[in-house]
Each structure stands twice: as structure tokens, then as C-alpha cells.
């Protein structure tokens with residue numbers, strides 16, 4: 298049991314490292330600084346908050362709100378597949394993939410991918426921050442539930 | 456991904472056929488990035504994908520999943536010659552998945568993780584023919600579908616890679632509309648292409664060769680195409696630094712021979728073959 302949990306955490310951390318390689322170096326370094334500061338003082342100092350706002354724009358504060366509300370859960374199935382589930386402001390669940398940037402929210406498709414005017418939506422950033430701060434919940438789901446979440450079938454309520 | 460496509464071209468190239476530089480080991484690590492074959496509507500892209508599946512299964516011995524919106528009634532005619540000398544066992548490594556709709560494709564890809572622990576060897580090549588047919592008709596809907604399908608394919612390939620000794624590659628084909636005679640006048644509905652660019656960092660563009668007089672009908676003897684590899688810099692899935700430099704920028708020519716088979720030749724030998 299304990300061994301299984303360790304494995305999931307290892308997988309998950311491995312994936313976060315992989316996923317953060319999709320970010321510009323400055324954003325990656327900032328997340329590392331946040332992690333270090335939070336480990337030492339259990340808070341994010343003002344200069345790093347400003348830097349988060351500067352690098353990630355308005356999504357930074359919204360993402361920190363989501364972190365405060367413990368909105369991020371890392372789901373994992375027996376197959377070893379993982380996905381972040383983020384509870385949005387409206388209570389809707391967003392499944393964000395762990396190895397490449399994807400969030401089903403409209404802001405991700407439009408301001409991140411299409412207009413290219415922000416690096417991440419608030420949900421993906423919240424997943425990063427939760428991981429950096431060690432605040433995300435862990436939850437096990439079945440393989441079938443994982444498939445439904447990944448395909449969006451769970452979200453469509455069918 | 457483009458290294459497998461490069462292998463396909465080499466295996467079907469007259470100048471290189473007797474060269475023993477045909478194993479992926481000679482090109483592996485060069486470019487395992489997700490690749491999208493684009494061009495105007497024609498069956499050549501499907502034939503090239505089919506040849507890619509066959510080459511990956513026979514030359515590399517990997518399992519291939521081939522997703523298609525329309526089931527194959529028969530083998531593409533262009534390939535029958537290439538297939539004649541194949542070991543039938545290698546064809547068994549290819550699984551055709553007939554995914555009829557966007558929902559079916561999402562579900563078929565999303566559930567691949569379920570069988571990884573049972574399967575002796577997980578698939579190492581995911582191919583989707585005619586990704587454009589899976590995006591729906593409304594513009595907003597197309598953008599959301601393009602993001603979801605692309606990201607799911609890449610996240611799934613990444614999961615399969617972690618569960619295998621072989622990296623799992625993704626190749627899709629996408630039909631574009633032609634608005635003029637030049638390659639850059641091939642268009643896809645905005646913002647779909649800019650979204651796909653972020654996930655599929657390598658493009659393999661097929662453009663019918665119009666320089667040698669009136670073009671033959673696509674797929675008929677005498678028909679000629681140019682194949683060009685290019686890469687977008689700013690991608691979501693860009694996981695390596697210098698991957699694919701030797702493949703990107705290469706120009707190949709595809710001709711349909713009198714017996715109806717596909718023949719490839721590099722336009723600039725040094726840069727494409729080494």
C-alpha cells in the first residue's frame with residue numbers, strides 16, 4: 298500500500314517535470330523559486346507574487362485563489378495514467394492533462410492557443426502551483442472512470 | 456513522427472533501396488516529434504500513412520494503431536507492389552480502428568491506457584487519417600475539438616512511451632483547401648491550424664508538382680508531388696532542443712510509376728539522406 302502510494306507520487310512528479318519543459322525558462326525558474334520559498338516559509342513572498350503576476354498575467358491571482366480553495370486533485374487509475382482535476386470558479390470540473398498543456402476551458406483554446414496572449418489558463422497554472430506548494434489532493438479512480446474523464450465523456454454527463 | 460516518415464521515404468527510394476541505412480537506429484533520436492501530413496484533399500496522404508504503418512510494422516517491428524473515419528474496402532492500389540514482398544506477420548502488428556465520429560475517436564484513444572498492463576507490447580505508433588473529418592462543422596466547435604484531440608493523442612503517446620522501451624510516435628493527416636497554386640495558399644479554417652501547429656510541431660506538406668506540364672490526376676501514373684518537411688518553433692509539445700534538424704527543410708519528390716506504385720526521391724541528397 299505504502300509502496301503503491303510512493304509510486305504514484307514518483308510518477309506524478311516525473312510528469313510535472315516533463316510538463317514544465319513546455320514552459321519558457323523564466324516561468325520554470327519562477328515555479329522552482331515558488332516551491333523553494335513555500336517549502337521554507339509556508340508562504341509566497343511578495344516579490345514572487347509580483348513576478349507571478351508579471352509572467353502569467355491576470356491568471357496568476359485567479360490560480361492562487363484556486364490553490365487556496367484546494368481546487369486541484371491529481372487523479373490516478375490502476376493503469377498508471379494520471380490527470381489533474383481542477384474545480385473552476387463556477388464549480389465545473391476541468392480535466393487538465395499532465396504531459397502536455399490542455400484544459401477544456403474556453404480561455405485555454407482562445408487566449409492561450411489562438412491569441413497567444415497568455416502562457417497558461419488559471420486551471421493549468423493552479424495545477425503547477427499546487428504541485429510546487431505540495432497542496433494538491435490525491436484521488437484514485439478506476440480505469441474506466443479515467444477513460445471517461447480523458448475523453449470528456451464524464452464532463453458531458455452521458 | 457518525422458523520423459518514421461523519413462524512413463518510409465528512404466525505403467521506397469530507388470537511389471537508396473540497396474543502401475543498408477534503413478533502420479530507425481540510423482535516424483532515431485533525430486525527430487520523434489508529433490507530425491502532421493498536410494495538403495489538399497487527395498488519397499495520396501492516406502496511402503502515405505498506410506505505407507508508414509506497414510514500414511513501421513515490418514522494418515521496426517512495432518505495433519501500430521491506425522484510426523480512420525472510413526474503413527478500408529481494399530488495400531490502397533498505390534501500395535500493392537510494396538506490400539507484395541511483405542511478411543504477413545508484420546501486417547498483424549497493425550490494428551485498424553474504425554472511429555466513426557469525434558466522440559468515438561476521443562473514447563478509442565482515451566481508453567488505450569486500460570489495456571497497457573495486459574498487452575505484451577504497447578503500440579509505438581498512433582496514426583489518425585483525416586483528422587479534419589473529426590472536427591465538426593461549427594468554427595468554435597472545430598477549435599475545441601482540434602485542441603482536445605491533439606492534446607489527447609500527445610498525452611496518450613507520452614503515457615505509452617513511459618510504459619514501453621520504444622517511444623510512441625503520433626502522425627496525423629489533415630486536408631486543407633487550396634486557394635491558389637502555391638504551397639502557402641493551402642488553408643485550413645482559422646484558428647484550427649494555428650492550434651494544431653502548437654501540438655504537431657513538424658509538418659510534412661504534400662504539394663502536387665505543377666511544373667512538369669499539366670498534372671496527371673492524383674494517384675494516376677505520371678502524377679508527381681513535392682514533399683516538404685518543416686517545423687514550427689513555438690509548440691506545446693516541443694520536448695527536445697535540436698530534434699529533427701536533419702529532416703526539417705528537406706524536399707522530396709513523389710512520383711507515381713507506370714505500374715501505379717509510389718516512388719520517392721530526395722531533391723537534395725546530402726541534407727536529406729545523411
Ligand SMILES: [Zn+2]
Pocket residue numbers: 391400401402404405418419420421
Ligand atoms: Zn483552463
